Every structure is written in structure tokens, then in C-alpha cells.
Amino acid sequence: MEFQPFVRTRMLDAKPAPVTSVGPAGWIRRNLFDGPLNAAMTLVMAFVIFLLLSHLLPWVFLSVWHAESLAECREIIDQRYGTGHSGACWAVIHERFFQLVYGFYPPELYWRPNLTFILMLGALAPILFTQLPRKMMVFSALFPFLGAWLLWGGSVWQPVLVLAGFGIGFAAWTALAKVNGILAIAAGLILPVLWWVFAMEPVVNGLHAVIPLGLEPVDSTQFGGFMVSVVIGVTAITLSLPLGIMLALGRQTDLFIVRTVSIGFIEFIRGVPLITLLFVASTLLNYFMPPGTNFDLIVRVIIMATLFSAAYIAEVIRGGLAALPKGQYEAADSLGLDYWQAQRLIIMPQALKIAIPGIVSTFIGLFKDTTLVSIIGILDPIGLSNAIRADSAWQGIYWELFAFIGFVFFIFCFSMSRYSMYLERKLNTGHR
Amino acid sequence: MTDTAVNTAPAMTVSDEVAISIQGMNKWYGQFHVLRDIDLTVYRGERIVICGPSGSGKSTMIRCINALEEHQEGKITVDGTVLSSDLKNIDKIRSEVGMCFQHFNLFPHLTILENCTLAPIWVRKIPKKEAIETAMHFLEKVKIPDQANKYPGQLSGGQQQRVAIARSLCMRPKIMLFDEPTSALDPEMIKEVLDTMIQLAEEGMTMLCVTHEMGFAQAVANRVIFMDQGQIVEQNEPKAFFNNPQSERTKLFLSQILGH
Numbered sequence: 001m002e003f004q005p006f007v008r009t010r011m012l013d014a015k016p017a018p019v020t021s022v023g024p025a026g027w028i029r030r031n032l033f034d035g036p037l038n039a040a041m042t043l044v045m046a047f048v049i050f051l052l053l054s055h056l057l058p059w060v061f062l063s064v065w066h067a068e069s070l071a072e073c074r075e076i077i078d079q080r081y082g083t084g085h086s087g088a089c090w091a092v093i094h095e096r097f098f099q100l101v102y103g104f105y106p107p108e109l110y111w112r113p114n115l116t117f118i119l120m121l122g123a124l125a126p127i128l129f130t131q132l133p134r135k136m137m138v139f140s141a142l143f144p145f146l147g148a149w150l151l152w153g154g155s156v157w158q159p160v161l162v163l164a165g166f167g168i169g170f171a172a173w174t175a176l177a178k179v180n181g182i183l184a185i186a187a188g189l190i191l192p193v194l195w196w197v198f199a200m201e202p203v204v205n206g207l208h209a210v211i212p213l214g215l216e217p218v219d220s221t222q223f224g225g226f227m228v229s230v231v232i233g234v235t236a237i238t239l240s241l242p243l244g245i246m247l248a249l250g251r252q253t254d255l256f257i258v259r260t261v262s263i264g265f266i267e268f269i270r271g272v273p274l275i276t277l278l279f280v281a282s283t284l285l286n287y288f289m290p291p292g293t294n295f296d297l298i299v300r301v302i303i304m305a306t307l308f309s310a311a312y313i314a315e316v317i318r319g320g321l322a323a324l325p326k327g328q329y330e331a332a333d334s335l336g337l338d339y340w341q342a343q344r345l346i347i348m349p350q351a352l353k354i355a356i357p358g359i360v361s362t363f364i365g366l367f368k369d370t371t372l373v374s375i376i377g378i379l380d381p382i383g384l385s386n387a388i389r390a391d392s393a394w395q396g397i398y399w400e401l402f403a404f405i406g407f408v409f410f411i412f413c414f415s416m417s418r419y420s421m422y423l424e425r426k427l428n429t430g431h432r
Numbered sequence: 433m434t435d436t437a438v439n440t441a442p443a444m445t446v447s448d449e450v451a452i453s454i455q456g457m458n459k460w461y462g463q464f465h466v467l468r469d470i471d472l473t474v475y476r477g478e479r480i481v482i483c484g485p486s487g488s489g490k491s492t493m494i495r496c497i498n499a500l501e502e503h504q505e506g507k508i509t510v511d512g513t514v515l516s517s518d519l520k521n522i523d524k525i526r527s528e529v530g531m532c533f534q535h536f537n538l539f540p541h542l543t544i545l546e547n548c549t550l551a552p553i554w555v556r557k558i559p560k561k562e563a564i565e566t567a568m569h570f571l572e573k574v575k576i577p578d579q580a581n582k583y584p585g586q587l588s589g590g591q592q593q594r595v596a597i598a599r600s601l602c603m604r605p606k607i608m609l610f611d612e613p614t615s616a617l618d619p620e621m622i623k624e625v626l627d628t629m630i631q632l633a634e635e636g637m638t639m640l641c642v643t644h645e646m647g648f649a650q651a652v653a654n655r656v657i658f659m660d661q662g663q664i665v666e667q668n669e670p671k672a673f674f675n676n677p678q679s680e681r682t683k684l685f686l687s688q689i690l691g692h
Binding site: 325327328330331332333334335336337338339341345346349350353427429 | 498499500519523524526527529530531533535537538539540541550551554555583585599600603
């Protein structure tokens with residue numbers, strides 16, 4: 001074997017890469033025309049996409065925004081685009097927009113849900129973005145009471161005294177904590193419930209008689225549209241996360257009764273369709289309540305949706321807990337952290353991070369499932385679309401309403417999905 | 433393995449004060465009897481190396497001392513506190529006993545500094561500023577103060593184990609337990625961890641160390657314990673243990689680990 005001795009005398013300058021391997025041309029070549037099979041599939045798919053868009057785009061854009069009825073819509077389309085053209089009648093969205101957003105909420109009070117929505121964004125901000133000052137959390141904690149009062153109206157004493165119930169529970173707990181731990185927890189749980197169910201109503205009425213401050217009450221039957229979806233969805237989402245965490249921990253604990261109850265609850269809820277639970281909420285739940293209490297239908301639905309999604313969240317978080325190495329528990333234990341400190345500082349931050357995709361999927365599912373409440377007569381967007389069709393002017397209009405509702409839901413759900421990806425990236429400190 | 437290490441053992445003092453006493457401890461996993469009649473008294477300032485084949489119960493024994501494993505029979509007293517099933521009692525003992533693990537078990541979602549300050553702040557209720565000062569002091573001692581704001585995943589194995597040692601020291605423990613601290617490390621990194629442990633021993637820390645680093649045992653230990661089948665088979669001072677083992681099992685074990 002022979003070779004030529006070689007010494008390089010002049011170093012080579014860098015040359016640009018061939019056009020076929022970088023830039024748009026390179027990308028197209030690698031991703032679309034990488035061999036005869038891929039090229040054929042690309043061409044077929046391009047044709048299919050072209051067919052879809054050539055029908056969809058004219059329908060969406062060569063459409064009518066202003067009309068009084070579906071019949072008028074069709075007339076305008078025939079005039080403007082010829083008789084053969086099939087265009088969307090967005091006029092129904094234009095005419096019924098406020099109804100789709102607020103349901104039958106009194107129009108002169110629209111500022112209340114609007115204000116609530118803006119305040120809700122303010123309350124969510126410090127929870128979603130940890131770089132904001134932690135003191136904003138105080139507002140987040142108070143917002144549920146403020147928001148409920150703004151939406152439903154009534155005496156200002158109602159939310160104040162509901163809050164007082166938490167004060168009563170806390171006071172009872174601290175007073176008895178030195179006497180007996182279990183007694184303190186029991187008193188801290190039972191006393192507020194007794195207060196809310198039995199004592200609060202007369203006190204509210206009494207205080208309202210003395211100082212009549214309040215907003216005009218709005219009944220739950222007047223709620224509707226996307227407002228009701230957001231109220232049920234956001235409330236159930238925020239409540240189901242802590243409940244799901246407790247259930248996941250309950251399922252793992254050594255305490256036999258707590259574990260049995262947690263497993264029983266999770267398996268029962270997961271074994272029953274949400275529709276069944278909603279029917280229970282709308283019809284059966286009142287039988288179990290003390291006579292005379294009239295439990296608001298939307299609140300009942302929120303409770304059911306919360307319980308439903310909490311069971312799923314619990315299982316998702318259990319997956320996160322199972323993925324944590326046992327050493328993390330041992331390290332926390334060996335440093336002398338007690339159970340709750342270890343959970344809060346070491347275990348949950350990691351388990352929740354692992355479980356983020358699953359948790360957000362459950363949340364998105366829950367938010368979309370709020371449309372099921374139309375079946376028990378709450379006028380959410382789907383329920384309203386039926387109501388709108390019942391009007392003779394809009395009889396037979398399906399696609400436009402469903403497309404619009406789907407579009408709005410997509411915006412909400414896609415935002416949640418993007419947020420979860422942002423969060424995963426931010427929390428990715430593992431470098432594994 | 434050379435014999436010269438034996439003579440370099442620094443003059444470290446052992447007091448008469450009892451740090452840990454284990455009396456008649458038995459432990460079962462289900463029907464499997466893992467620890468059998470363990471009796472052991474550790475005096476303050478002792479450096480004890482525990483060795484033995486895998487499955488001999490050496491890790492389980494030291495994990496019983498800070499109740500990471502529960503024992504079914506016998507009495508364990510740590511620093512005057514009798515270990516019971518009472519959680520407050522267990523947490524008190526754990527905060528006095530530091531532990532380092534084979535796989536470091538640093539908290540990956542916290543920075544090095546946060547790893548070190550977490551327990552002092554939440555368990556000892558030390559003000560944050562003071563906890564940071566203490567943490568930096570011990571990070572300097574293990575020679576990685578410049579990594580304080582990195583995450584564990586950005587450090588090498590040896591550095592992670594040194595952080596784990598610093599994290600334990602931040603709690604100002606009276607006793608340190610080491611559970612095979614160098615077994616998961618690359619050969620190059622074993623030395624830096626052992627150096628840290630030797631330094632700790634020279635400062636008079638009471639140490640129980642499960643390890644197969646016989647050089648370390650000869651250099652710093654004042655007592656070597658050999659375990660097999662859940663029992664203490666032999667214990668002696670390192671020189672006698674290595675040069676003149678008594679039991680046949682010990683001889684076999686030593687010939688196998690020192691034979692190459």
C-alpha cells in the first residue's frame with residue numbers, strides 16, 4: 001500500500017453550504033421531496049389541502065355579516081355572489097353576539113361580568129407567572145368572593161360573611177390546637193359549615209336591614225353563553241387542583257381510612273359519566289340537602305365538575321409522584337423535614353412539574369366538558385345555539401354557530417396548552 | 433492497597449460519651465430476617481467503617497439509625513433520644529443526624545444554595561440570611577462555593593456528592609451517616625469525595641460509613657465492622673482487621689476485595 005506524503009501549505013476558507021442542503025430549498029427537499037414516495041405523498045396531500053381550502057375559504061370569507069334572518073342572508077348571498085355560491089351567514093353571530101357571551105344577563109349590568117373577567121385576569125396573573133410580586137396573591141385569594149358577588153349581586157354582606165366562615169374555622173382551630181389536634185381539625189371544619197348553612201342567612205338579612213349595601217341580584221337562570229362556561233370552567237379548574245393533590249396524597253398515605261376513602265372516591269367518580277353527575281346535580285342533590293336550603297344550580301354544577309376533574313387530576317399527579325425517585329423522599333426525611341414540609345417543598349414541586357402535561361390535558365377536557373351543562377338546561381353556548389335556532393328567523397342555522405363556538409373554545413384551550421409548554425420550559429432545571 | 437496508609441491515621445480522639453447505642457435490634461422484611469440481634473455502641477468522635485457483601489444488611493442497619501427503615505425489635509438511642517414511632521421524636525433525631533446517599537439525592541428543582549439552606553430555614557427556623565452564610569461556609573469547605581447558583585444537574589457526580597455532604601453539614605449534625613457515598617462515582621471523582629470525608633473526620637465528626645473503600649478505612653477509621661447475613665460478624669481496629677482477620681467469612685471477603 002502506497003500513499004503520497006502531504007503537507008498543507010495554505011488553509012482553506014469556509015465555503016457556504018450548497019443551496020440544496022440549507023435554507024428554504026434545503027428544507028423543502030428534506031421534508032417534502034425526500035425520495036419518490038415522499039414526493040408523491042406531498043403532491044397528493046397538497047391536492048387534498050387545496051380541495052379543502054378551495055371550499056372552506058370562500059364559505060368563510062364570501063359571507064354575510066349583516067342580516068335579520070337566515071332567509072335574508074341567503075338572498076344577499078345569491079345577489080352578491082351568484083346562486084351557486086354557498087357562503088356563511090355570520091350575521092347570526094353579529095346579531096346574537098351579546099347573547100352568546102352573556103346569555104340572558106341584563107344588558108344594563110354587562111359591566112359586572114366584564115369587570116369580573118378583568119379582575120379574574122388580575123387574580124390569575126400572580127398564580128400563572130411567579131415573577132410577579134407575591135403580595136398580589138392576597139387579591140387572588142379574595143377574588144372568588146368579590147367575583148361571585150359581582151356576578152350574582154345581592155347584599156355585600158353575603159361575601160363578607162362567607163369569608164367570616166373561614167375566620168371562624170381558623171379561630172376554632174387555633175383555640176383548640178393546644179387541647180387536642182383531632183378535635184381542633186374537626187371543629188375547624190364543622191363550625192364554618194354550620195355557620196354557612198344555618199347561621200349566616202339571618203345575620204346577612206339583619207346586617208343588610210341595618211346597612212343596605214349591595215348590587216341588584218341576578219338569578220342563575222339568567223346566566224348563559226361563554227360567561228357560564230368560563231365561570232364553571234375556571235372555578236372547577238382552580239378548585240380541582242388542590243382537591244386532586246389531596247386525593248393523590250390520600251391514595252398514597254399509610255392511614256387506612258384516608259386511603260380507602262380516597263381510592264373509593266377516585267374509582268367511583270372515574271367509573272361514572274360526567275352527564276350522570278350533572279343530572280345528579282340538577283335533580284337529586286336537593287334531596288340530600290337540609291330542607292329549606294335552595295342550592296344554586298350553577299354552584300351545584302361547579303361542585304360536580306370539580307369533583308369529576310379532581311379524580312382525574314389525582315390520578316395524573318399519582319403518576320408524577322410515582323415517577324419521583326424514592327431517594328427524594330429519603331433525602332427530605334433525613335434532613336428532618338416533616339411530612340407536609342417535604343410534600344410542599346420537595347415532592348409536589350417535582351411531581352407537579354412531571355404531571356403538567358396531564359394536568360393541563362385534564363383542565364382542557366374539563367373546560368370543553370362545560371358544554372355538557374346544556375343537557376341539564378343551562379344556556380351555555382351550545383344550549384344557546386339551540387335556543388337561537390328555535391327562533392323562526394334563524395331556523396336551520398348550524399355550521400356558523402358551531403364554527404364560532406368551536407373557534408372561541410379553541411382560543412381558550414390553545415392558550416392553556418401554550419401556557420403549559422411555557423411552564424414546562426421554565427421549570428426545566430433538571431438538565432437530564 | 434498499601435499498608436502505609438495504616439500508619440498515616442491522624443490522631444483523632446474518641447470520647448467516652450455514647451453517641452449511638454443499638455441494643456438487640458432485629459428487623460424483618462415480611463418473613464425475611466434482614467437484621468439479627470445487632471448490638472452496637474458508637475462513642476462520640478468515632479469513625480466506623482462498615483463493610484460486607486451486598487445484601488448483608490449494612491445499609492439497612494445505618495438507615496435504621498435515622499428511622500428511614502423501621503425496626504421491629506430492639507432499642508436504638510441516638511444522642512440520648514430513644515427512637516420511637518413518635519413522629520416528633522423521629523424528626524428530632526433526623527435533624528441531629530446527617531446522611532449522604534449513594535445517589536446523592538440532591539433536590540434537582542433547587543439551586544445548590546437552596547439545597548443547602550432549605551432544611552436549616554424550615555426545620556431549624558434559622559433566618560434566611562444566616563442560613564445562606566452557613567451554607568456558603570460549608571460550600572467553601574467542600575470547595576465548590578462558585579457553583580452555589582447552579583442546579584444539581586449541571587454538576588459532576590463528585591461535586592454533587594460534596595454538595596450533599598455540605599447540605600447535611602448545614603444542619604450542624606452531631607453524627608454523619610454515609611451510605612456507599614462513592615459507589616456511584618467515576619474513579620477520578622472518588623478521591624475528591626474521600627478527601628472531604630477525611631477532612632470531616634479530622635475535625636472530630638462522629639461518622640458511620642458503609643463503603644468498600646478499604647484505603648479510606650485504613651486511613652481514618654478507628655473501627656471496622658464486617659457484616660454478613662444481617663449480623664455483625666467481626667469488628668476490630670483497622671490494622672488488626674486487615675492484617676489478622678479472625679473469622680473465615682471475613683478472610684474470604686477480604687481476600688476477594690483485596691485480591692486484585
